[in-house]
Amino acid sequence: MRWVIRRLITAAITIFASITIVFFLIRVMPGNPIDVMVAQLIMQGLDPEEAYRRVLAIVPFVPTDPLWKQYIDYMRGVLSGDLGRSILYAAPVTQILIYGIPWTVFLISISLIISFSLGIVLGMYIAYKRGGILDRFFSVFSSVTRAIPPYVIAVLVIIILGVQLKLFWDPYRGPIIGPYDPRLKPGFTLEFISSVFYYATLPILSYVLTTFGIWVLQMKSSTVSVLGEYYIMAAEARGLPERRIVISYVGRNAILPLFTSLAIAIGHIFSGSVFIETVFSYPGIGRYISASIGGRDYMVISGCFLIITIAVVLSNLIADLLYSKLDPRIRFR
Amino acid sequence: MSQQKVIISVRNLTVEFRVPRGILRAVDGLDLDVYEGEVLGLVGESGCGKSVFAHALLKLVDINGYIKSGKVIFDGTKDVYSLGKKELREYRWKDVALIFQGAFNSLNPVMKVFDHMVDTVLAHEKNVSSEEIKKRSIELLKMVRLDPETVLGRYPHELSGGMKQRTVSAMALLLRPKVLILDEPTSALDVLTQKFFIRILKDLRKEFGLTMIFITHDLATVAEIADRVAIMYGGTIVEIGNVEDIFYRSRHPYTRALLNAIPSIVGDISKLKPLPGPLPDPVNPPPGCGFHPRCPYAIQICREVRPELERIDAVSFVACHRWRELKFD
Known part of the structure; x- marks a missing residue:
């Protein structure tokens, strides 16, 4: 305590x-x-x-x-809760933040969950089949996706899926960008909500594409090192069912070191959204950051950075508390 | 000791590993019979393939290793290497249990001891209640002289090395296996804890009529607990015999050399004769007898022909071209 x-x-x-x-x-x-x-x-x-x-x-x-x-x-x-007024938007900063935060949280948290889960599953699979085709593919894939700037990937996604294949294409307005179809009235209608998800697909896809390769590699190396531990062979020697070993012995231990990275990623939920939101004109914190820096909107910059700081500090705090729950060895140190 | 039933029979077992330099042959055409109820000491230098052999008895191999050839027959009928996935799972721990060399690391760090017990039992027996498992675990933990109430609720890192060792031993007996393999169970323990552990093992043997394969590089421990001793060198057995025969009438030059390398607590340390030269390279093993490069008695045939494991009497075997003629001391 x-x-x-x-x-x-x-x-x-x-x-x-x-x-x-x-x-x-x-x-x-x-x-x-x-x-x-x-x-x-x-x-x-x-x-x-x-x-x-x-x-x-x-x-x-x-x-x-x-x-x-x-x-x-x-x-x-x-x-006293007053973050000043925006010069560019002529509105209180708190109001801008309250409008922007939900969009970013919605977009990036879904992306992060998909990216992380995909990385965990694929990483473990590759660790079991190391040296195989997928293994070699992902070593290259994640270096490439890491090396290409996220906004380039985002633009490529728009060009390929939106402009070329016309999967995300509005006949009147061009490729699908923004938070939702502006012709709809916001509200809890099925039409509006499905529009929100439809519009979020490409930004989520771009985010996942740029980040999940790293999760795959991290999980793979972590799994490989756990697979070499004696307690895995010992579990096999005890005749435990394979499923049990994969989940509770290999997976449970291999995922531990990734929680630190996950906490960092959660902390960067706002700062990491800058490029994607700017490219997709998504009205989240990330776009306010780039706009306010461009316009020297001091109060909005300060407000956004305050949110980033709080997110990073809080996520680290939660990670620390959670980690001691997940790994009993940390508890009494 | 004569006319005993063979419980584990190993024939021509070869285990290899893919390493950057090529193919490493860790176990090389090994033959061995283990009799029901005996304690067989398996002795050899580090790196001679003892652990790999122990793992292979349960068809456990490291990811870059594989069992190249050979057979392990359990209880006369069960061909371990042709068992299906499910039968293999049942064979492991229920028929033959193994206490790993790294007993310290053979517990899952994020699971309490009791959960290990539950996992182990439920993997083999359906419909066993948690109370029943607890009852059994408590009984066994008491037998290895641990305080069950504290140990069961603890995580592995909260136990000392000796406690983990005994916890793992208790876990090994949960399913009442017929054979217990102990891979260097004492080498990481201090001398007093070693003695204590050996005493526990003797009690357990009396209690359960266990067959034990006791793997070690420590001849003194073997003398204390084993009925028969098998000497391993370069991935194969070079001599087997009753413990007295091995200690007083050994026939293989390597066994002799091992015995001469044991320091006596009262003797003069300068009288020790350490064995010259390194172990043979398992990637490029020497032709003929694996021991010939270090053997003072080697002659031409030793360099060319690999000696067979020859029967001397009911329980003794030796693999040496010159065992009949050699006289030591």
């Missing part, structure tokens, strides 16, 4: 430190949101002075305040 409390305190400190670092880091980036917006207004035909005045009226902070004062204001806001 004391250990859990200590872990919670560490988690809180980590989140605090990360907020601070992000706050200062994005403010030393070249360019600032005011210049960006002023430039936009000038391009729309306003004269520079007028444009500058207008922008100052809508930004939620006083850009002339010293940085430390801005920081204290911001921290006070964070502690």
